[in-house]
Amino acid sequence: MNSSLLCKWLWRWLNFPSLQWCKVIRERYFGEDGGSQRLLTVSSRMSRIWVGILEGKMEFMEAIRWELGAGDNIDFWKDTWLGDSSLAVRFPSIHRIALISGGVASEFWSRQGDNGYWEVLVRRNLNDSEMEDYLGLLELLQGVLVVPTGRDRVVWKPAPTDGFCVMSCYEWLSRSRLGAPQVARKHKEIWGCHVPLKVKTFMWLVYHERILTKAYLAKWSTNINLACGLCGETEETVEHLFLLCPIAKEAWRWLCLATGMDGNFASLEELWRSGRRLRVVGDRSVATKVSQSYIPAVLWSIWLTRNLVVFRGCYPYVENICEGAVRFIVEWGCSCAGAGGVVMRGGRFCVLG
Ligand SMILES: [Zn+2]
Numbered sequence: 001m002n003s004s005l006l007c008k009w010l011w012r013w014l015n016f017p018s019l020q021w022c023k024v025i026r027e028r029y030f031g032e033d034g035g036s037q038r039l040l041t042v043s044s045r046m047s048r049i050w051v052g053i054l055e056g057k058m059e060f061m062e063a064i065r066w067e068l069g070a071g072d073n074i075d076f077w078k079d080t081w082l083g084d085s086s087l088a089v090r091f092p093s094i095h096r097i098a099l100i101s102g103g104v105a106s107e108f109w110s111r112q113g114d115n116g117y118w119e120v121l122v123r124r125n126l127n128d129s130e131m132e133d134y135l136g137l138l139e140l141l142q143g144v145l146v147v148p149t150g151r152d153r154v155v156w157k158p159a160p161t162d163g164f165c166v167m168s169c170y171e172w173l174s175r176s177r178l179g180a181p182q183v184a185r186k187h188k189e190i191w192g193c194h195v196p197l198k199v200k201t202f203m204w205l206v207y208h209e210r211i212l213t214k215a216y217l218a219k220w221s222t223n224i225n226l227a228c229g230l231c232g233e234t235e236e237t238v239e240h241l242f243l244l245c246p247i248a249k250e251a252w253r254w255l256c257l258a259t260g261m262d263g264n265f266a267s268l269e270e271l272w273r274s275g276r277r278l279r280v281v282g283d284r285s286v287a288t289k290v291s292q293s294y295i296p297a298v299l300w301s302i303w304l305t306r307n308l309v310v311f312r313g314c315y316p317y318v319e320n321i322c323e324g325a326v327r328f329i330v331e332w333g334c335s336c337a338g339a340g341g342v343v344m345r346g347g348r349f350c351v352l353g
Pocket residue numbers: 228229230231232233234240241244245246247
């Protein structure tokens with residue numbers, strides 16, 4: 001409860017900068033930077049009370065997201081302001097080589113009259129996979145405008161419409177202290193995985209059950225035939241399509257036979273963990289990337305096959321799913337491995353030197 005009360009101070013600090021105590025603190029500790037609402041770092045000059053409040057900053061920042069106004073208070077890379085996680089988490093490869101790796105959003109905005117554009121400069125030429133990430137970042141930024149006269153707004157994620165209250169904060173902290181490590185690990189696993197950005201985004205949508213399955217679409221439209229795109233029998237949920245569908249199951253069975261992996265998964269979580277066990281022969285660093293791409297490759301191939309059936313009327317051949325997945329792993333593996341390439345030989349993926 002004590003932490004929730006301290007968070008209340010942070011919330012008021014960010015939301016009501018004109019309060020008298022905020023002004024006093026700004027003047028005393030932040031001097032030149034006094035105009036900003038940002039939660040600045042602890043310094044030795046600060047009073048014990050304020051240091052205590054700032055210690056809860058990391059947890060607090062997880063529970064808020066920003067709505068962009070002028071962009072003077074939002075950390076471009078580290079705050080959550082576009083989607084569910086920060087840009088540094090989603091585009092680590094670009095963040096690492098960005099010319100500005102710690103500035104506020106308005107520093108990345110080039111104004112042109114009433115309008116403007118985003119400019120994210122990098123320190124060196126991009127390789128193919130970085131280029132893909134870079135274009136993904138620009139795509140995400142497209143259509144998002146800085147409003148120079150607007151105020152950056154803080155939204156309390158656990159209760160976006162009601163806003164912050166101590167009770168809601170207490171519940172959130174209790175929940176997050178139990179579940180945070182898993183969620184953070186999952187984020188890292190998905191966005192840090194060595195697959196193309198479009199597949200990472202796809203994996204993220206699958207994990208959050210937001211991929212456009214028929215069950216998902218039916219939330220918005222009453223006119224949806226719910227039958228699974230592959231088997232045509234059961235309702236097409238994420239769990240059915242990727243795990244329980246007879247056609248997907250047959251594909252998993254075939255791939256398990258071919259690779260010697262265990263094929264019994266009770267949940268997507270188990271499935272995800274099992275992917276790490278795929279044994280790949282050859283150079284360690286490339287082999288790790290190849291084994292990381294195994295589960296995304298199969299899920300991606302199931303999804304592409306399902307789309308061909310739903311939108312083009314193709315027949316859902318199990319072979320197509322399996323071949324698609326193996327082809328993805330080999331081709332993607334080759335782009336990581338360079339000249340040697342990756343092949344499937346006797347049921348093993350091998351990185352050639
Ligand atoms: Zn099905």
